[in-house]
Amino acid sequence: MFPGTTILNYVFWMAMGLIQALVVAGVYEWLKSFQKTVTWWQMGLIYGCFLSFCAVVAGGFTLVGEFESHGGWYFIGYLGVPHVIAMAILVKLFVFKKAQA
Amino acid sequence: MAKEKDALDIINDPANYKKRDGVSEFDADGLSQPQKAGKSAGLSRRNFLKFGGVAAAATTLAGSGAAGFAIGRSDDAYTGYGRTYQGGDMFFNREPFRVDTAVMMEPVGKVERPDRYDFIFDRLFEIIEHIKSGKWNPGMGLEKLPGGVGEYYRKHPEKYKIMMDSLGKRAKSREDWNSGKAERYTISAAYTEALSHGGMYNRHGATVPEEPDDVFKETGKPVPPEEWDFRHVKRKTPMAFKSPGHASRLIKRMAHLFGTSIVTIGKFDPRFMFTNKMRGMPNGGADWGDKVPEHWKSIIVFGVPMYWDQTYSAIGYCTSYDAYFRSRITAGLLERFINELGYPARAQFPGYHYEIMMEPYMLTTGMGEYSRSGMVMVPELGCNIRPAAVVTNIEFEYDQPISVKMAEFCLKCKICAETCPSGAISFDDEPNTEVRGFKRWKLDDEKCYNQWAAGQTVDALGCRVCIGTCPYSRKNTWIHTISRELEPRDPTGLVSTGLLAMQKNFFKIPKGQDFQSDWLGGKEATYHNPPWYFKAEEVFKDIEQTWEYHGMN
Numbered sequence: 001m002f003p004g005t006t007i008l009n010y011v012f013w014m015a016m017g018l019i020q021a022l023v024v025a026g027v028y029e030w031l032k033s034f035q036k037t038v039t040w041w042q043m044g045l046i047y048g049c050f051l052s053f054c055a056v057v058a059g060g061f062t063l064v065g066e067f068e069s070h071g072g073w074y075f076i077g078y079l080g081v082p083h084v085i086a087m088a089i090l091v092k093l094f095v096f097k098k099a100q101a
Numbered sequence: 102m103a104k105e106k107d108a109l110d111i112i113n114d115p116a117n118y119k120k121r122d123g124v125s126e127f128d129a130d131g132l133s134q135p136q137k138a139g140k141s142a143g144l145s146r147r148n149f150l151k152f153g154g155v156a157a158a159a160t161t162l163a164g165s166g167a168a169g170f171a172i173g174r175s176d177d178a179y180t181g182y183g184r185t186y187q188g189g190d191m192f193f194n195r196e197p198f199r200v201d202t203a204v205m206m207e208p209v210g211k212v213e214r215p216d217r218y219d220f221i222f223d224r225l226f227e228i229i230e231h232i233k234s235g236k237w238n239p240g241m242g243l244e245k246l247p248g249g250v251g252e253y254y255r256k257h258p259e260k261y262k263i264m265m266d267s268l269g270k271r272a273k274s275r276e277d278w279n280s281g282k283a284e285r286y287t288i289s290a291a292y293t294e295a296l297s298h299g300g301m302y303n304r305h306g307a308t309v310p311e312e313p314d315d316v317f318k319e320t321g322k323p324v325p326p327e328e329w330d331f332r333h334v335k336r337k338t339p340m341a342f343k344s345p346g347h348a349s350r351l352i353k354r355m356a357h358l359f360g361t362s363i364v365t366i367g368k369f370d371p372r373f374m375f376t377n378k379m380r381g382m383p384n385g386g387a388d389w390g391d392k393v394p395e396h397w398k399s400i401i402v403f404g405v406p407m408y409w410d411q412t413y414s415a416i417g418y419c420t421s422y423d424a425y426f427r428s429r430i431t432a433g434l435l436e437r438f439i440n441e442l443g444y445p446a447r448a449q450f451p452g453y454h455y456e457i458m459m460e461p462y463m464l465t466t467g468m469g470e471y472s473r474s475g476m477v478m479v480p481e482l483g484c485n486i487r488p489a490a491v492v493t494n495i496e497f498e499y500d501q502p503i504s505v506k507m508a509e510f511c512l513k514c515k516i517c518a519e520t521c522p523s524g525a526i527s528f529d530d531e532p533n534t535e536v537r538g539f540k541r542w543k544l545d546d547e548k549c550y551n552q553w554a555a556g557q558t559v560d561a562l563g564c565r566v567c568i569g570t571c572p573y574s575r576k577n578t579w580i581h582t583i584s585r586e587l588e589p590r591d592p593t594g595l596v597s598t599g600l601l602a603m604q605k606n607f608f609k610i611p612k613g614q615d616f617q618s619d620w621l622g623g624k625e626a627t628y629h630n631p632p633w634y635f636k637a638e639e640v641f642k643d644i645e646q647t648w649e650y651h652g653m654n
Contacts, residue, residue: 019161026153030151057162058165058168061165062172062580066578067413067654068629068653069654
């Protein structure tokens with residue numbers, strides 16, 4: 001990630017790990033402001049889907065980095081869109097669910 | 102439970118704060134007086150979490166992309182160049198995949214040893230020798246072609262026709278280079294020549310490894326292996342290893358120290374030794390027969406990849422000599438090291454300095470599996486490996502073959518056959534051709550060389566398109582590692598099917614014809630565009646780009 005340094009790679013990945021706490025805390029705040037609640041496992045599924053989407057983006061850009069740009073963009077397109085759809089379904093099911101009778 | 106307040110809710114609830122002088126700490130908007138005084142409404146804890154969370158999610162996504170890009174572009178992706186000298190570049194654990202017999206190495210008929218004329222370069226060199234000496238020229242026809250090569254081609258007249266066509270194309274290629282037509286390939290040509298004639302074939306005797314044929318040519322005295330292989334042994338008795346395992350561990354470590362990427366060790370199997378071929382003997386050992394030197398008991402097989410960016414930009418921007426050069430260095434150093442321990446050793450090394458076929462030994466020692474293109478694929482590097490070996494009589498702990506489903510992948514892939522410019526690679530669904538007792542996809546070596554001769558390389562040698570386009574020939578990045586680790590463990594075959602679908606649909610690979618030279622109707626296409634340092638027009642004056650690049654960036 002940072003050629004020529006011995007420390008920045010570790011700092012980068014530690015920072016990436018730390019901000020994940022902010023991502024999850026932020027989601028809870030948004031839910032609260034919309035007066036929605038989700039259980040821990042529902043949040044886990046949504047967050048897992050987000051991480052998986054991040055992995056697809058990382059995979060695509062890894063290919064781009066390897067000068068496989070054509071493959072990289074197709075990779076993100078073909079695998080990323082299903083992730084977005086899956087996340088939308090999860091949000092609909094767990095967040096904007098119908099009120100129980 | 103969901104409706105219960107958590108600790109943060111309790112802390113933040115204004116109702117839980119005591120009034121001070123009749124004034125609430127919080128107003129109806131939930132902001133404290135100090136916050137209002139400082140006009141820092143946007144920095145409330147709640148807003149920080151809300152908008153910070155969105156920013157963090159966006160950063161995570163962007164960071165994933167950036168990290169992925171950096172990993173793909175990083176020098177660390179260029180696996181196989183000995184970033185460490187501890188063998189750490191062998192990042193595929195073979196142990197779960199050991200088998201008794203290598204895939205496609207179960208004999209289906211009488212096993213026959215290869216003859217020297219089964220090796221196309223022995224045929225080619227003999228023809229060139231006849232032409233140079235004036236004994237024969239193509240105008241005299243096949244019937245008058247003398248020697249063993251004449252006998253071979255009279256048995257295979259269709260191959261003779263292709264070889265004559267290849268010689269014609271080679272002459273045309275030479276003309277192009279001499280006339281300056283191929284100046285776009287100036288840098289790759291200089292790179293090739295530097296490695297080939299600066300490193301491998303120095304005409305003043307400074308070659309690594311030492312070559313018995315050179316000594317024979319200089320002295321006229323035959324140098325049999327019983328003499329040559331012991332030439333640097335100074336000890337009266339060889340150093341005794343504590344166990345075969347100790348010997349294997351030491352020699353593998355030394356092979357890495359001497360620059361190799363992958364190393365395996367096996368028992369020497371004479372079935373894969375050429376007949377009528379022995380370097381250091383008259384006529385290259387044409388009268389050697391089928392003798393096997395008694396001290397050839399074990400074989401150390403090792404290899405390095407060609408540089409990745411050039412390999413992906415075959416034909417014109419690629420050379421085998423970078424990997425040849427490195428594997429030769431390892432061979433020469435390891436040969437001498439073993440001699441110093443008191444054991445005989447004989448290097449088998451590229452381009453043509455062998456008494457053995459390398460591929461079967463790579464299979465039987467568990468380095469990799471046979472492929473459709475006729476080469477051995479290894480899990481770490483795919484087809485992009487250039488092997489060498491040292492034969493000795495050290496007693497080792499031998500490596501077992503492996504089965505990692507690479508050959509199974511070849512059953513359905515066929516990308517190499519589709520992109521082969523000369524049609525030399527079989528499209529057969531199964532390996533149906535019996536070659537000296539084993540079922541194989543047989544590479545048509547004559548057609549393959551025909552493309553070499555017509556390619557855009559300075560020495561009319563090599564094509565390497567099949568190596569670059571093989572889905573297994575990929576760098577050492579996490580995304581390919583996941584594929585390599587998952588695919589051999591998947592009993593359903595779904596992983597390989599999915600990977601192949603992606604490979605065929607996501608990646609832009611030129612058609613076979615497109616790789617050919619322009620004078621044969623091709624586009625001189627490449628799978629990847631060449632790296633900047635091989636683009637002559639970017640660094641030299643007077644080279645105007647009159648061509649298009651067709652590869653991926």
